Amino acid sequence: MKAKLITIIGAGMGGLTAALALQRRGYKVQVFERAKEIREIGAGITVSPNARRALRDLEIDGALEACSSCAQVMNICNYATGQVQHQNYDSSVVEKYGFHVLQVHRADLHDLLRQAVAANDESALHAGHEFVGLDQDAQGVSVAFANGAVARGDVLIGADGNASAVRSRLFPGEAPKFAGQVSFRALIPRDLVPTSILERGLAYYTSPKRTLMHYPMRGGKIFNLLGNAQSANWEEEGWSISATAEEFAQAYADHAPEVLALIRAIPAGGLFKWGLRDREPLQTWTVGRVTLLGDAAHPMTPFLGQGACIAIEDGLVLGRAFAAAESVEDALHRYEIARKTRGTNVQIWSREQGQALQDGHKGRTAIERGLYDYNPVTASV
Secondary structure: OOOOEEEEEOOOHHHHHHHHHHHOOOOEEEEEOOOOOOOOOOOEEEEOHHHHHHHHHOOOHHHHHHOOEOOOEEEEEEOOOOOEEEEEEHHHHHHHHOOOOEEEEHHHHHHHHHHHHHHHOOOOEEOOOOEEEEEEOOOOEEEEEOOOOEEEEOEEEEOOOOOOHHHHHHOOOOOOEEEEEEEEEEEEEHHHOOHHHHHHOEEEEEEOOEEEEEEEEHHHOEEEEEEEEEOOOOOOOOOOEEOOHHHHHHHOOOOOHHHHHHHHOOOOOOEEEEEEEEOOOOOOOOEOOEEEOHHHOOOOOOOOOOHHHHHHHHHHHHHHHHHHOOOHHHHHHHHHHHHHHHHHHHHHHHHHHHHHHHOOOOOOOOOOOOHHHOOOOOOOO
């Protein structure tokens, strides 16, 4: 392979995983992030065995487990009474897949990826670079940024999220749209969490047109709280729009008293909301020497808990595809063939699961859909 320099737009989970996977296979990368500082917002994610296999290959899984939480039981609860109706045990996941499901602070995983990329090449990461355009030819891709900078590489990876500017450049007129869901999120210190919630730990509540989830992170030092509610419209832009605990409580007023107590325990200034955005699946992710990865390729609603996991899979498989290929074109073809069906399927299934849960049905979980079975380290490329 003659590719010497790979450009990545977006320093989120997918972009940094791809950068690290490529570095570990001998490629030089340059990662550009529009934010002034390369860091992750405070929120929680679950990291399941399919993604942990990739993180183990990248040699950061052990460090992630050490700074995360691992709930032994997921409690499925009645939203009005709080009564536990069903329990899913982590021990059965470990027995079948060899890994715990981790409850992770996004910033912790992001920091591990960022530090690993920088340790390989301290010049690889570039903050304050907002992508505005690209020009490609038979030899490579030139990228323009809002600050006037220009960069060139042999190939370009768009990993800039569900509002991807790279995707919009490749496929103009195909804009993200409001997905009919408004999310609330907050991090709550352990000493503010009601005792009954502490004892419940990881719990999920479904109610008409809404879902709510809470779980411990960082060894139980903080709790992550996430609510998703159907909404007819949403006009505000951004992922960190301030909200009030009373606004959140009003939307979930029919929930159990301890759930409302948890909502009202959110520290002032610690609650945020955003409107989920979605896009229709693409016929292809690749145009010439440019391809997409993570939410830029397959933006996902959170109802299967797989958004970050699938982006991590993408990143590792991309690195493997380049290592196996004889040309840039061959690498991008291998990557898309290996990932597009899975990425698109999980995108669609996440939509379906959200609708099922909020309509009062169980739907099919990530485990029931076989998503944990996938191994990005050994999958064909």
